[in-house]
Amino acid sequence: MPVLPDRVDRDAPDYLARREALLELLAEHDRQLALATAGGGERSVARHHERGKLLPRERIELLLDPDAPFLELSPLCAWGTSFTIGGSVVTGIGVVEGTEVLVQAHDPTVRGGAVNPYGAKKQGRASQIASENRLPVVNLVESGGADLPTQSEIFIPGGAGFRDLTRKSAAAIPTIALVFGNSTAGGAYVPGMSDYIVMVEGRAKVFLGGPPLVKMATGEVADEEELGGAEMHARVSGLADYLAVDEYDAIRLGRQIVRRLNREKLGRPPASSYSEPLYDIDDLLGIVPTDLREPFDPRDVLARILDGSEFDEFKPLYGTSLVTGFGQLHGYPIGVLANARGVLFAEDSEKATQFIQLANQSDIPLLFLQNTTGYMVGKEYEQRGIIKAGAQMINAVSNSDVPHFTLNMGASYGAGNYGMCGRAYDPRFLFTWPNAKSAVMGPAQLAGVLSIVGRASAEAKGQPYDEAADQAMREMVENQIEAESKALFLTARLYDDGIVDPRDTRTVLGIALSVAHNNPVQGRRGYGVFRM
Amino acid sequence: MSPIRRILVANRGEIARRVFRTAREMGIATVAVYSDADAELPFVREADVAVRLPGNTPGETYLRGDLIVAAATASGADAVHPGYGFLSENAEFARQVAAAGLTWIGPPADAIEAMGSKLGAKQLMRDAGVPTLPWSETVEGAAAIGFPLLVKASAGGGGRGMRIVREPSELAEAVEGASREAAGAFGDATVFCERYLEAPRHIEVQVFADSHGNVVSLFERECSIQRRHQKIVEEAPSPAVTPELRASLGEAAVAAARAVGYLGAGTVEFVMAPDSSYAFLEMNTRLQVEHPVTELVTGLDLVRLQILVAAGEPLPARALSPSIDGHAIEVRLYAEDPTNEFLPATGTLRSFELPAGVRVDSGFESGSVVSPYYDAMLAKVIAHAPSRTEASARLGSALRRARIHGVTTNRDLLVRILAESEFLEGATDTAYLDRHAPAELGAPLVAGPDLRRHAAVAALTLQLVNRGEAKVWSRLPSGWRNNPSSMQQVSLDDGTGEVVVRYLIGRDGGIDLTVGDEPVAVDMHGAEGSVVDATVDGLRFRSSVVVSPDRSLIDVDSPLGSSSYRIRPRFVDPADQVAAGSLIAPMPGSVVRVLVEAGAAVTKGQPLVVLEAMKMEHTVASPAAGIASEVRVGAGQQVIAGAVLVVVDSGEASEPEPT
Secondary structure, eight states: OOBOOOOOOTTOHHHHHHHHHHHHHHHHHHHHHHHHHHTTOHHHHHHHHHTTOOOHHHHHHHHSOTTOOEEEESTTTTTTSSSOTTTTEEEEEEEETTEEEEEEEEOTTTGGGOBOHHHHHHHHHHHHHHHHTTOOEEEEEEEOSBOGGGHHHHHHHHHHHHHHHHHHHHTTOOEEEEEEEEEOGGGGHHHHTSSEEEEETTTOBOOSSOHHHHHHHHOOOOOHHHHHBHHHIIIIIOOOSEEESSHHHHHHHHHHHHHTSOOOOOSOOOOSSOOOOSSOGGGHHHHSOSSTTSOOOHHHHHTTTSGGGBOEEESTTSSTTEEEEEEEETTEEEEEEEESSEEEOHHHHHHHHHHHHHHHHTTOOEEEEEEEEEEOOSHHHHHTTHHHHHHHHHHHHHHOOSOEEEEEEEEEEHHHHHHTTOGGGOOSEEEEOTTOEEESSOHHHHHHHHHHHHHHHHHHTTOOOOHHHHHHHHHHHHHHHHHHHBHHHHHHTTSSSOBOOGGGHHHHHHHHHHHHTTSOOOOOOSSOOOOO | OOOOOEEEESSOHHHHHHHHHHHHHTTOEEEEEEOSTTTTSHHHHHSSEEEEOOSSSTTTTTTOHHHHHHHHHHHTOOEEEOOSSTTTTOHHHHHHHHHTTOEEOSSOHHHHHHHHSHHHHHHHHHHHTOOBOOEESSHHHHHHHOSSEEEEETTOOTTTTOEEEOSHHHHHHHHHHHHHHHHHHHSOOOEEEEEOOSSOEEEEEEEEEOTTSOEEEEEEEEEEEEETTEEEEEEESOTTOOHHHHHHHHHHHHHHHHHTTOOEEEEEEEEEOTTSOEEEEEEEOSOOTTHHHHHHHHOOOHHHHHHHHHTTOOOOHHHHSOOOOSEEEEEEEESEEGGGTTEEOOEEOSEEEOOTTSEEEESOOTTOEEOTTSOOEEEEEEEEESSHHHHHHHHHHHHHHOEEESSOOSHHHHHHHHTOHHHHTTOOOTTHHHHSOHHHHTSOSSOTHHHHHHHHHHHHHHHHHHHHTOSSSTTSOTTOBSSOOSOEEEEEEOSSOEEEEEEEEOTTSOEEEEETTEEOOEEEEEEETTEEEEEETTEEEEEEEEEOTTSSEEEEEETTEEEEEEEOOSOOOGGGOOOTTEEEOSSSEEEEEEOOOTTOEEOTTOEEEEEEETTEEEEEEOSSSEEEEEEOOOTTOEEOTTOEEEEEEOSSOOOOEEO
16 A cells, blocks of 8 residues: 655754744634633623523533534634624534534523624534535524624525524434523524424523513513413423423433434445554644745645555646545545645646546545645646636536535635635535635735736826835735735635644544535446546 | 262352352262342352242241251252351251251251350350359349449340440349340340450350261461451451460360260350450351361361261361461451441442452352342452461452452451551450441542542543444544533542542643542553553553443542442433432331321431341431421331432422432
8 A cells, every 4th residue: 555655854944943833823723712712701601600501612512422522613703803703603513422413502692692694604504514414403592683783684694594494304304402591583493493492491482572572562461481481382382392401401301312313324434443644643733834835745744634644646647736646534535636836737637627537436525635826827828728627627626426625725726726626616614724825816916916907007098107006005905815815814704614723634524524424425427537 | 877969058148159169079969049139149050959949038038947948858958058147056947957857067956055045055164164254144143243244135146135234223224124125036035144344355266076076176266356246357366375375275165065065167256355364255056157267277178077077977187186377367348338337238249359369258249239138248358378467468458459349348448457557466356446447447448649540540441431432433532622612521429429520632642631620640551451551640550440331330440449430420310300308218128117207397317217228227317407298118118229218398408318
């Protein structure tokens, strides 16, 4: 078996410098995660605890099987916006009673768990992951409904959440709501559309209209318990299937429900035994540069994430800007496409197209390791049909049926982002390393292009070009694009499913692969493989 | 006499196995009798054939002489060995056995009877020249002996009908009370008073007599360390007996045996004062529990000698000129809680393994159930070594390394006694456990930093099991989080209290761990099967860690000691919760008396229910003042451990209290 070599000099000054730079980025990432975990802040958390209530992550920890991993999704959603980091909701994938489930938990310490536009988007993404991967959904509900000041951005699109709940049900993907507190007005349909509903006695309140609204609407005087208390719903309306005595009991019942779902994964199970990579994944910190101009060999990454560091490279001598080949990750077969030297040429695109077809023939999931500045430009390349080559690759990616997983390791620019299965190409999961960036092009290039265009326009009009203004414009644009290319900016807008510490890459991909195998893995068939 | 070919043992547990072992060695077939509760115990399996005695209580089973004789006849046995306890000193049974044409492996019924009456035996001994304590059957005579005095029932046993009197003014009332109690308990009101020695040594002499006129002393045993009049540490020879004294004791014991025309194995018990003067206490007309120490120092098989004598053979030459080789110490490992007045314990022995290098006479094995119906002795563990010091060390070490889980035992008490300085000096007497509080000696051996070490190992092993048995993601890092917000935690209850272990396993395998609030440095080196190799708090050691299949219990054994943990479930089904103020049966047993009526007001500490289990009465008292809102049991009712007996409503919510 071809085993990738260890080529890392751990004492080299540039290795150590890269390591230090990346650790700095990771420290910043950790600080942002801590802010997300802090939710509505100390006072709000203390008040919540005083009421005998658990925080969303405390509820999740209790729900999960002891010692089982948990992958939190989009934890830094809404970073850099006026909303609290995290979007007032926690989503993630964990294991309950041996079953992989998607968990969503409102954070009632953040504006009472009200859903803002970012949180709505985050929940939408989580919901999509559940649907695509056939994951049962456990909703830990405690939310005051829509964040009213931003209702215009939520109300109309927000209906999709309820639609998706029942569509999941129609697809035999179970949905479970554990209601810990308020779940009112539109929010009432979260439990309402779920297959199973547990409500906490004395705490859960599920009604369309609260006492003031009812009084205004009909003149009727009724208290909250009468309108939507857990006991009322368990004994009278029948909306609640289970009445829990407290939060722990609700979580116990939630686990009990999952235990009896009779779920079976439809994909092939992973190899029962496999080797860990031969080299320490910690090395990635010194391998991966934070300066995107500095190239690195993705084989050094593969050597640290693939089982036994084994990688069977496909077409190693052709289209060498892109590395393709087969390996195994946590027992699952995987095909890899990894940028080796930034630019994609026609040969690389053809190789990618062929490789994607091969993986589909063999029902092998694909991993895209992005580090691309885009497809090659220039007269020679245009004339030789770089657009056709790129189109072939984008065509293959778009119509491939095996699960795709994308990791942005550094650069993801231009149409390279599309060909390498960017967000718009619906990979099952897309993760980003903290050093990574993505934009239509590099900031300097973009500013330069604007400058050239501006200068040409001025010349055409016969006007003098304001060099000082041009300088200021270039700087401003460059700064703006630089800021908007950063991993934190991208993750805040749900352009990925989370920033990943490079040292967690193997674990995260292991979870992603396992999750994808809840469905059968089946490639697209119909034509013979086109040799490009 | 015809040779013995098939022996029925009219007993259970370890003594049945003990007799079977020798019988097998002698080529003799074996028959067991067993109660329903004992059906799965090893002695039933090890017998060639076994006969069921329906029921559980001794009265229904092992005390049913008629059923046992019928079993012997039905199974083709030609001899009956009574073991100890039950019918072993029942002259009537000995006669039944003989009448059925079976050989009785024990002394003549007349000798049993003669020694059965305490008063008669004392008279007999005095006449035979054996030293006795002065006694009197009258109040006046007793007063003349001097105080303190012990009032005893002649037909008594087991401490019933006994009273210690220190003041002349109390004497008359004590005699009257003891007499009344004796009449009730034994149907014989005869009592007598004898001098009471405050803290004597208990010295006993093993005697053997054959039908050829030989009576021999196999030397003394000392059994001074006792709890509730029951021996727990026994040894041979006694550290307080000189060769001269040994000869004198031997002569007295042989004289006692001759006086009753004794045959077979018997034990003459003496009390010995600090000045080495001794006096006859009683004679046990059977094989003693503690016979192994004599076997080990003399190299004789006493059961074999019993069988030979019963078959009419003479005692072999080695028995007739015995000698002492080294020192042997036996401890009785009991299922009981020394820290709680030796309350008997029951349950399933999840594991019961003793290391090699010691003799273990036991009726139990891993998986056995200790029932509430019989004596709670799990095993006799005996060490033999050239010196007393070495024997204590070897025995202590074996007990320390034993793997015993599932049932509370006195193991830790025994280990501490064997290392205690007064014991090591040989300064033992029957007041030993009055001077050395059992609650302290019996406290868990694993303490202080070792408690934390075991808790850490238990939690991390549970974590390994959780990961190993996971249906998905089992090879992914344990407890991994991309956004860690808390540590994994498990709450462990070792019976003395609950401790929460929190841990976080880093991506490089580094472990952050706290036990309670104390951080503990841990490094896991590996785990193979149930053996875990870890450095905890600076010490590297290997532990055997067994997690029960339902992951509710963890047993840890290491060179530091043993710990058993109940894993507190993360969730409790409200349906399983008992009402606040519920008083729970601490062990299975029967309700003797209910002392309260539903609705009655009760005070804190007021006795509410009396349970009887394992021959002991246990009073369940109210934990607080309030109203007995529910009384759920009645007199005579059998209850299981954990059953709710009474609910006391104290007007404030409180946790259910185990009594």
